[in-house]
Amino acid sequence: MTSFDITILGCGSATPTLRHEATAQVIDLRDKLYLMDCGEGAQLQMRRYHIRFNRITHIFISHLHGDHCFGLPGLLSTLGMLGRTGELVVHGPHALEDFLRPILTVFCKDMPYEVRLDLIDPTQHALVMEDRSVSVWSIPLSHRIPACGYLFAERPAEAHIRRDMIDFYQVPVHALRAIKQGADYVTPDGVTVPHERLTRPATPPRRYAFCSDTEFLPSIVPLVEGVDCLYHEATFMERDVARARQTFHSTAREAAEIARRAGVKRLVLGHYSARYDDLTPLLAEATAVFPHTTLGQEGMRVVL
Amino acid sequence: MTSFDITILGCGSATPTLRHEATAQVIDLRDKLYLMDCGEGAQLQMRRYHIRFNRITHIFISHLHGDHCFGLPGLLSTLGMLGRTGELVVHGPHALEDFLRPILTVFCKDMPYEVRLDLIDPTQHALVMEDRSVSVWSIPLSHRIPACGYLFAERPAEAHIRRDMIDFYQVPVHALRAIKQGADYVTPDGVTVPHERLTRPATPPRRYAFCSDTEFLPSIVPLVEGVDCLYHEATFMERDVARARQTFHSTAREAAEIARRAGVKRLVLGHYSARYDDLTPLLAEATAVFPHTTLGQEGMRVVL
Numbered sequence: 001m002t003s004f005d006i007t008i009l010g011c012g013s014a015t016p017t018l019r020h021e022a023t024a025q026v027i028d029l030r031d032k033l034y035l036m037d038c039g040e041g042a043q044l045q046m047r048r049y050h051i052r053f054n055r056i057t058h059i060f061i062s063h064l065h066g067d068h069c070f071g072l073p074g075l076l077s078t079l080g081m082l083g084r085t086g087e088l089v090v091h092g093p094h095a096l097e098d099f100l101r102p103i104l105t106v107f108c109k110d111m112p113y114e115v116r117l118d119l120i121d122p123t124q125h126a127l128v129m130e131d132r133s134v135s136v137w138s139i140p141l142s143h144r145i146p147a148c149g150y151l152f153a154e155r156p157a158e159a160h161i162r163r164d165m166i167d168f169y170q171v172p173v174h175a176l177r178a179i180k181q182g183a184d185y186v187t188p189d190g191v192t193v194p195h196e197r198l199t200r201p202a203t204p205p206r207r208y209a210f211c212s213d214t215e216f217l218p219s220i221v222p223l224v225e226g227v228d229c230l231y232h233e234a235t236f237m238e239r240d241v242a243r244a245r246q247t248f249h250s251t252a253r254e255a256a257e258i259a260r261r262a263g264v265k266r267l268v269l270g271h272y273s274a275r276y277d278d279l280t281p282l283l284a285e286a287t288a289v290f291p292h293t294t295l296g297q298e299g300m301r302v303v304l
Numbered sequence: 305m306t307s308f309d310i311t312i313l314g315c316g317s318a319t320p321t322l323r324h325e326a327t328a329q330v331i332d333l334r335d336k337l338y339l340m341d342c343g344e345g346a347q348l349q350m351r352r353y354h355i356r357f358n359r360i361t362h363i364f365i366s367h368l369h370g371d372h373c374f375g376l377p378g379l380l381s382t383l384g385m386l387g388r389t390g391e392l393v394v395h396g397p398h399a400l401e402d403f404l405r406p407i408l409t410v411f412c413k414d415m416p417y418e419v420r421l422d423l424i425d426p427t428q429h430a431l432v433m434e435d436r437s438v439s440v441w442s443i444p445l446s447h448r449i450p451a452c453g454y455l456f457a458e459r460p461a462e463a464h465i466r467r468d469m470i471d472f473y474q475v476p477v478h479a480l481r482a483i484k485q486g487a488d489y490v491t492p493d494g495v496t497v498p499h500e501r502l503t504r505p506a507t508p509p510r511r512y513a514f515c516s517d518t519e520f521l522p523s524i525v526p527l528v529e530g531v532d533c534l535y536h537e538a539t540f541m542e543r544d545v546a547r548a549r550q551t552f553h554s555t556a557r558e559a560a561e562i563a564r565r566a567g568v569k570r571l572v573l574g575h576y577s578a579r580y581d582d583l584t585p586l587l588a589e590a591t592a593v594f595p596h597t598t599l600g601q602e603g604m605r606v607v608l
Contacts, residue, residue: 014381014382014385015382015385015386016347016348016351016378016382017351018348018351018352022378040344040345040347040348040375040377040378041344041345041348043320043344044320044322044344044345047320047321047322048322064410064411065411066377066378066381066411067378070374070377070378070381071344073344073370073374073377074320074326074344074370074371074374077318077370077374078318078319078320081318081319082319095410098406098409098410099406099407099410099411101406102402102403102405102406103403105402106368106399106402106403107368107369107370107403
């Protein structure tokens, strides 16, 4: 099976600590790299984990708080210095333009590659990007400023040809492509052999959802239903729920509640408040609601 | 003697590596902190070295290349989150305005403290800032974009009162302040006791010069003459001098040549190109010209 994995570069929150880096993740899907948020230091984290960041083609920004985007100027500049030529697309809410345009003007005017900004409406659940490997959808979130998560859905693979049946019916090579894509086969004698007899079903497409930052928001449940992995912010514990409400963040229990209702396969927590030295109580709080929960941490690779 | 020391937070150059951080230094003078450049990750480095960065009152930016200023957005935001109220002044060449103003508008509009930009002319050797502890002067440098170094000159201390002479001449307390500042003392009998008899000379003021980034520039020699410490960029070795010329950087030998001609007390090298894994050849090249040379490194504290 082709690769689909997520490397967590940072899962801290706004106040920087030495325990956690600012938010950033790299998604590796069929050897193409996508960057999810880009907090300060993300480029150094990618060096640390030996991620060849010149292969990134798309960056998705959840919202314009510094701990999710202040690594962009450095990364974009470094890519220019390393001689990148291929276009890079940065997707994100509208304020991305106000942030990045002056940076590109002041620092990046002689860069050998193009940075294209794709300004999205974070209040809509809409297709943001699609290539041969993946469809990326926005997930409207509720935070202090416009924010959205992203759903990475692997493009459906083609059905697997059954070699024995192809031999049996003597299907010519030129007919295989159409069969893989769902066509039946009609023999020279005019007999129709159904697609299902000639193939095994394709591997079901895998899906990953990134939801940070947001208050507890049950409206995302149908959008992330059954995903292979949900990364959901868990800035606070329940004992600090008042602070969570005030700052439009979630508690670990609330993250687990979303995972439970959506029936996801796996939940990864992150975006921890700097106030917690020890995160095991957050994990305990979440697993009480949704057992298959993991504490995200820097350098962790989640394989789907 | 009161403190005057420099902590190096980063002494790498533009391409980020895991060996060196981007340029930033903290100067601690009489317990006031001044930040010199602010590359990406500077705030985290300050956490690492237990520097109470809320005590920073002035930041000096040498030039608007990302490896010298991309840590500013994160630092300014964090100071806001930590509840700072005192004004912070950021000094630097004109492009600082184009860089920081949009950041302040998008990210910092609700901050509890004021960020004041002091746009300076980097082509002039001029007084940039003065408080009770220090005078800071710009040092015009020659780089690909407008750039200047900074000279930190401790304000002259007052002369030390000689207790034995004060007793001998029965000088009243109210006369001491004037004497410290240079006045003679006239006794009730009308006898003038010269200032020099009543005092020992003040400790000579200490001076620190920061020169990065620049091509080899002998015109700075008179400006940094005799300083207690000169930090001078040494991006390249002599064998890569062609690349140094092309990029308006200096070699280690050239940095040492400036130090030698200026008769400084101590030279610290930095801003190393990412191409050198081992820096000892740079040190050898410099010490051949100017023996009292040190390789700057992250976490190093230079005490003047």
